[in-house]
Amino acid sequence: SQQGEEDPQALSIQEGENATMNCSYKTSINNLQWYRQNSGRGLVHLILIRSNEREKHSGRLRVTLDTSKKSSSLLITASRAADTASYFCATLSRGNTPLVFGKGTRLSVIA
Amino acid sequence: EAGVVQSPRYKIIEKKQPVAFWCNPISGHNTLYWYRQNLGQGPELLIRYENEEAVDDSQLPKDRFSAERLKGVDSTLKIQPAELGDSAVYLCASSLGWWGNTGELFFGEGSRLTVL
Numbered sequence: 001s002q003q004g005e006e007d008p009q010a011l012s013i014q015e016g017e018n019a020t021m022n023c024s025y026k027t028s029i030n031n032l033q034w035y036r037q038n039s040g041r042g043l044v045h046l047i048l049i050r051s052n053e054r055e056k057h058s059g060r061l062r063v064t065l066d067t068s069k070k071s072s073s074l075l076i077t078a079s080r081a082a083d084t085a086s087y088f089c090a091t092l093s094r095g096n097t098p099l100v101f102g103k104g105t106r107l108s109v110i111a
Numbered sequence: 112e113a114g115v116v117q118s119p120r121y122k123i124i125e126k127k128q129p130v131a132f133w134c135n136p137i138s139g140h141n142t143l144y145w146y147r148q149n150l151g152q153g154p155e156l157l158i159r160y161e162n163e164e165a166v167d168d169s170q171l172p173k174d175r176f177s178a179e180r181l182k183g184v185d186s187t188l189k190i191q192p193a194e195l196g197d198s199a200v201y202l203c204a205s206s207l208g209w210w211g212n213t214g215e216l217f218f219g220e221g222s223r224l225t226v227l
Contacts, residue, residue, distance in 0.1 A: 004153075031213060042115070042202060042218035043154065050213075088153050092214040098144065098167055099214050101153035 004032075004089040004102025012108040019076040021105040023089030024069075030092045032065055033099065034074050037086045046087075047074075081111045113137070117203050117219035125227050129191035132222045136185070136205030143180055144216065145188050146202040154202055160186065193226045200224070 007022045023032070031050045035043040049056045049065045049072065056063045062075040076083055086104040093100075116135040124130050136143050141162050146154035157176065159167040162183040171178065175194070180186040190197055200223045204216040 033215065035216075040223075042220045043204075043216070044218070045215050048213055048215060090153075090216075096166070098156050098159050099216055101146075101155070103151075103153045 004091055004100065006087070006089055006102045006105040008105060009103070010106045010108070012110065013079055015079060015081055015109055015111050017079055019079050019083070019107055019109070021074045021087050021089075021107070023072045023074070023102055025072075025089075025091045025102075026070065027091075027093055029067075030094050032063075032072050033090045033092070034061075034063060034072075035088045035090060035101075037088065037104070039085070043088065076107075079107075079109045081109050083107060084109045115203055115205055115217055115219035117201075117222050119222055120220060121223050121225075123225045123227065124193055126195055127192040129189065130193055130224060131187055131189045132201050132203075132224075134186045134188070134203030134219060136203070137217055140205035140207055140217070141183070142206045143186050144204040144206075145178060145186070146204065148200045148202055148221070150199075157188070157201075190224075193224070195226050198224055198226045 004023050004025050033048045034046045037043045047058045047061050047063050049063045060077045065072045086106050088101050088104045090099045090101045118133050143160040145157040148154045158171045158178050160180045178188045200221040202221045204218045206216050
């Protein structure tokens with residue numbers, strides 16, 4: 001079963017706007033990761049945030065983590081048409097457990 | 112450096128036929144995963160290997176699915192016989208061993224299976 005739940009399921013924005021996606025999860029985690037998947041392709045790792053971190057940046061990406069609310073958000077600033085993809089959050093729990101993915105948010109960036 | 116390689120990329124078969132998918136992970140990655148991704152959903156773990164050992168196969172439908180990772184390198188996932196509900200994308204991923212690892216996964220392009 002999938003632990004993460006992304007919100008919204010789909011998002012459509014204009015090029016240049018910011019896109020925000022949210023992820024909620026259920027159990028304590030070691031870290032939370034965000035992946036992107038272009039249509040018909042495999043998933044690509046974007047960014048990882050550890051449970052003791054609250055915010056992290058990578059280029060146009062900003063991730064926040066609120067462990068008290070068991071939630072995370074991914075912000076893509078100044079979006080581009082090439083950002084059109086599905087975005088998944090994935091959680092890694094403590095111990096020798098595998099990464100568990102959410103159902104994803106489908107982002108469409110219109111030029 | 113080569114990424115995770117999967118084959119075939121696409122496979123169309125009739126129900127009750129067998130099918131096999133192959134995966135070659137990134138060199139040096141001890142952990143290998145097979146995920147299944149249904150349309151519009153996130154990947155769901157089928158099996159995870161640490162070297163040659165299957166350490167998590169609780170979600171693998173063992174009546175028709177089998178997997179192996181001989182010599183702790185490449186892996187094969189087999190379905191026999193296939194059912195209509197097996198239509199999905201089968202993703203292989205690899206990572207460094209879980210100890211001291213952040214758990215970041217490197218995915219292949221996937222094998223899209225269509226069962227008619």
